[in-house]
Amino acid sequence: MKTALPFSLAIVFMSSAAWAQPSDADVEKYKSLTTEAAQTFEEGDFRKTIELLSEARVIHDHPDLSYNIGRSYEAMSWCNRARETFSIYVKRDDVPKKDRSAATERLESLKDCVEKRLLTVECDPANTTLLLNGETPLACATPTELTEGSYSVEASADGFLPSVYSVNINAFSDDISLQTKLAPAEIATVEEVVVPQDSSDWRPVTGWTLVGVGAGALVAGLVLDATSGVDSVEVGAVDQVNSDAESRRTAITALYIGGAVLGAAGAGILIWEMTDSQESASLSVRPDQVSFTYKF
Structure with a gap:
């Protein structure tokens, strides 16, 4: 089973008989993208890894790119997308038998995978206090990993009206960015009204x-x-x-x-x-x- 991103994708790309000889610029860009993707994967920045590998696939759709995109989704607990990616991968004709077996094993292990997403709340005003489901404190502008389900985010601040936001995480969700904007507490004032x-x-x-x-x-x-x-x-x-x-x-x-x-x-x-x-x-x-x- 593979444990790291391949570093020889550019060489494989250049020797592939199914593709016309690429330009020097494409080769250099392909090398740069896959090398950086290997680094971001090791650093745990799986979202960036997916972005880089997806861009590399535009130049040449090597099967290792799809495999490691699936691994990145799996590492983030984006279970449904990982299953979809591996399911497509094992059906490709250009996948070696041992790699297809490894992907099949990963598909089997994903049956018990629990979906997770990152929730990031941007606060206005900056001194906003956040509570998840009324009890768990959250920090503004700090990603928080949540499992699949429904949540409420309560936002409050001195001098402002409190607000409650609903968040729903499921297999088809992306990471969630929530913007809170609280209204001033004194919402209606009438001064010096002649009776x-x-x-x-x-x-x-x-x-x-x-x-x-x-x-x-x-x-x-x-x-x-x-x-x-x-x-x-x-x-x-x-x-x-x-x-x-x-x-x-x-x-x-x-x-x-x-x-x-x-x-x-x-x-x-x-x-x-x-x-x-x-x-x-x-x-x-x-x-x-x-x-x-x-x-x-």
Whole structure:
């Protein structure tokens, strides 16, 4: 059974009668790709190995390339793809008998293979805390190997709304890259909202009515005061004149005082209403509370 990638693929390629003589550039590229693939395989970078060998197959589809692609899938526990690759390999006419037997043995051992994939979570914000299935901590931007199945990834951070993501791994999955982007915790804020006045508010009408009545009383007092001298000339008797003058003075005083009181009351009500028109409210919605602030 093979335990390492072949290093003589370029030589085999050059001597193959089934292919036309390659260009020098193709030969050099083929050598470079297979040599680097052997190195990445030994280093455990199987994904890179598959990438390099697949590129080499475009130049020449030597069976050893397919075999070692299958071995790379097997090493990553990409069981279904390993089985598919080895199944195609053993059916090739250009595969030596001993190599076909080795691949058949690998196919048999893959019956108990458990699918695995890498999960990598990119976090925004950077201080995001991750939990797998609510209990196992995960690190941002760090690949984590998971077996076939369904998972939940909980993402949370101070000042942000938490989120939960679903991850499903099966035989047809690729490695999974998940991007979390949490929304700020304060998702709705309304500041300094003027509270509209109720159209049924009695204060505007009452206030202006009192101001109007008070002003009318003051005007009446002024008119009566201005005409008091004329009226006194028309009265014949002195006593009667004095009596009428006293009555007028009382009426004028009452009009002045009443008008002033009514006007002041109306003005006070209007000031009260106008002060209330500056009322404002602030609403803040957070994941754990809803707060409402009322200003007046």
